[in-house]
Amino acid sequence: MDLANDAADDTFRKDVRAFIAASLPEDIRARTRAGLRTSKDDSQRWHKILAAKGWIAPSWPKEAGGCAWEPARTYIFEEEMAMAGCPPLSPFPIKMVGPVIYTFGTEAQKAKWLAGTRDGDMVWCQGYSEPGAGSDLANLQTRAVADGDDYIVNGGKIWTSYGHQADWMFALVRTRFDGKPQEGISVLLIDMHAPGVSHRPIITIDGSHILNEIRFDDVRVPQFNRIGEENKGWTYAKFLLGNERASIAFIPQSTHLISRIKEIAGAEPSGDGGRLADDPAFRARLAGLEIELDALRTTNERVLFDVKAGSAGNGGAILKSKGTFISQALSEVAMEAVHHYGLPWVMEALYPGWNLPPIGPDYAKTATPHYMRQRANTIEGGSEEVQKNVIAKQVLGL
Ligand SMILES: Cc1cc2nc3c(=O)[nH]c(=O)nc-3n(C[C@H](O)[C@H](O)[C@H](O)COP(=O)(O)OP(=O)(O)OC[C@H]3O[C@@H](n4cnc5c(N)ncnc54)[C@H](O)[C@@H]3O)c2cc1C
Incomplete structure (x- = not known):
C-alpha cells in the first residue's frame, strides 16, 4: 500500500481538500492555526458539519451510517484535516464507543445511541482508569450490583477527559467480585446527568481543565445500558483500547x-x-x-x-x-x-x-x-x- 502513488486516493485527497476549504468556518480555522485551545463549541460545530456531509464516521460500516472507507482513505482524510487547521475531534464517539456499540450492541441499543453518537448530539467520556487501576486496569473496583432491572453503581473514575462536559460515559465496572479480575468486568453506558454522578476538576501542568475525578454514589443505571454479556467487558475493553492506541x-x-x-x-x-x-x-x-x-x-x-x-x-x-x-x-x-x-x-x-x-x-x-x-x-x-x-x-x- 502506497498512499502517495494511488491515483484514486489522489483524487480523494483533492476532494477532501476542496470540501475543507469550502466548509471549515474561518474563525475556527484561525484559532486552530494559531494553536489556541479548542473549545467544546468549535469541536462540536466541526463535528456537525462533517456529520451533515456524511463524513464524520470514516471507518464505520454503511449500515451504521458510516463511510466504510478503506483505512488508507481514513488516514488521508485525517491528514488533510490536521494540515488544513481543522479542530481536533474527540476520539470517544467515533473511534471508541461507536464501534463498540455497532459491533457488540443489540438492535435496541444501536437505535438508542448510534445516531446521536455519530452526529455529535451525545458527548461522551471514557471511564476506565481508577486511582488503583491505570496500567493494571483489571484491578478496577467501581461496583455495579444488580437491583431489579437496574444496576446500582458505586465508586469512582479518575483522569476522565472532558467528564465535566459529557452526557454519557462508557465505563468499565465490576459486576463479579470473585474469580479472575478480568472475568468480572462489564461495560456500562452511564448517563452523566443521572442523580449520584458528581465530578471534581483536575487542573493539569499546562493550566487547563480537561481532566476530572468522577464519583458514583448509588447511581441507578438500567441493565439495558450494559453492552454485551455481563462479565465479558474485558474483551470489549481491549477491542476499544486497540483503536485508541492506533489513534x-x-x-x-x-x-x-x-x-x-x-x-x-x-x-x-x-x-x-x-x-x-x-x-x-x-x-x-x-x-x-x-x-x-x-x-x-x-x-x-x-x-x-x-x-x-x-x-x-x-x-x-x-x-x-x-x-x-x-x-x-x-x-x-x-x-x-x-x-x-x-x-x-x-x-x-x-x-x-x-x-x-x-x-x-x-x-x-x-x-x-x-x-x-x-x-x-x-x-x-x-x-x-x-x-x-x-x-x-x-x-x-x-
Ligand atoms: C492527559 C490524560 C488523559 C487521560 N484521559 C483518560 C480518560 O479519558 N479516561 C480514562 O479512563 N483514563 C484516562 N487517562 C488515564 C490513563 O489511561 C492512565 O494514566 C494510564 O493508563 C496510566 O495509569 P496510571 O496513571 O494509573 O499509572 P500507573 O499504572 O500507576 O503507572 C505508574 C508508572 O508505573 C509504570 N508501570 C506500571 N505498570 C508497569 C508494568 N507492568 N511494567 C513497567 N512499568 C509499569 C507506568 O508506566 C508508569 O510510569 C488519562 C491520562 C492522562 C495523563
Missing part, C-alpha cells in the same frame, strides 16, 4: 508542527546572528525528527495494510510509542525555537476572546503550553512502559 500516533499533527517550526525558524535569529533556519545544529535536529516521522508514516502504512488484510496486530502499541516520542521531541524543538519568548505564561492568551498584545511574536505564546501538554502523551491511552511491554511480548515474542 495516538499524532502523525498529521506532527507533520503540521514541523511546518510551523520551519516558519518560526525562518523568523527567529540563531546564536551567531543569522537565521535559526540556517543553524546547522538546529537543522540537523529537525531533519532527524522529520526522518523519524517519515519512517513512522511508513510503519503506519504497514499497519493500515495489516488492518485491510484483516489482522490489526499490535501496531497500535508501536505507533503510539514512536508517535508520542516524536511529538514530544518536536514540542521541545518548538519551545527552543522561540527561546526566551517561551517564558511568559499567559494562560488566558490561549483562549478565544483574549485581545491584549502578545509578549513576543504571536507564534511564541503556544510553544510552552503545548510542550507541557505533550508530557501527558506517554501516559494517556496506556503508559510508555506498558506499550514497550506489549511490543516486547506480543510483537517481538520475548
Whole structure:
C-alpha cells in the first residue's frame, strides 16, 4: 500500500481538500492555526458539519451510517484535516464507543445511541482508569450490583477527559467480585446527568481543565445500558483500547508542527546572528525528527495494510510509542525555537476572546503550553512502559 502513488486516493485527497476549504468556518480555522485551545463549541460545530456531509464516521460500516472507507482513505482524510487547521475531534464517539456499540450492541441499543453518537448530539467520556487501576486496569473496583432491572453503581473514575462536559460515559465496572479480575468486568453506558454522578476538576501542568475525578454514589443505571454479556467487558475493553492506541500516533499533527517550526525558524535569529533556519545544529535536529516521522508514516502504512488484510496486530502499541516520542521531541524543538519568548505564561492568551498584545511574536505564546501538554502523551491511552511491554511480548515474542 502506497498512499502517495494511488491515483484514486489522489483524487480523494483533492476532494477532501476542496470540501475543507469550502466548509471549515474561518474563525475556527484561525484559532486552530494559531494553536489556541479548542473549545467544546468549535469541536462540536466541526463535528456537525462533517456529520451533515456524511463524513464524520470514516471507518464505520454503511449500515451504521458510516463511510466504510478503506483505512488508507481514513488516514488521508485525517491528514488533510490536521494540515488544513481543522479542530481536533474527540476520539470517544467515533473511534471508541461507536464501534463498540455497532459491533457488540443489540438492535435496541444501536437505535438508542448510534445516531446521536455519530452526529455529535451525545458527548461522551471514557471511564476506565481508577486511582488503583491505570496500567493494571483489571484491578478496577467501581461496583455495579444488580437491583431489579437496574444496576446500582458505586465508586469512582479518575483522569476522565472532558467528564465535566459529557452526557454519557462508557465505563468499565465490576459486576463479579470473585474469580479472575478480568472475568468480572462489564461495560456500562452511564448517563452523566443521572442523580449520584458528581465530578471534581483536575487542573493539569499546562493550566487547563480537561481532566476530572468522577464519583458514583448509588447511581441507578438500567441493565439495558450494559453492552454485551455481563462479565465479558474485558474483551470489549481491549477491542476499544486497540483503536485508541492506533489513534495516538499524532502523525498529521506532527507533520503540521514541523511546518510551523520551519516558519518560526525562518523568523527567529540563531546564536551567531543569522537565521535559526540556517543553524546547522538546529537543522540537523529537525531533519532527524522529520526522518523519524517519515519512517513512522511508513510503519503506519504497514499497519493500515495489516488492518485491510484483516489482522490489526499490535501496531497500535508501536505507533503510539514512536508517535508520542516524536511529538514530544518536536514540542521541545518548538519551545527552543522561540527561546526566551517561551517564558511568559499567559494562560488566558490561549483562549478565544483574549485581545491584549502578545509578549513576543504571536507564534511564541503556544510553544510552552503545548510542550507541557505533550508530557501527558506517554501516559494517556496506556503508559510508555506498558506499550514497550506489549511490543516486547506480543510483537517481538520475548
Ligand atoms: C492527559 C490524560 C488523559 C487521560 N484521559 C483518560 C480518560 O479519558 N479516561 C480514562 O479512563 N483514563 C484516562 N487517562 C488515564 C490513563 O489511561 C492512565 O494514566 C494510564 O493508563 C496510566 O495509569 P496510571 O496513571 O494509573 O499509572 P500507573 O499504572 O500507576 O503507572 C505508574 C508508572 O508505573 C509504570 N508501570 C506500571 N505498570 C508497569 C508494568 N507492568 N511494567 C513497567 N512499568 C509499569 C507506568 O508506566 C508508569 O510510569 C488519562 C491520562 C492522562 C495523563
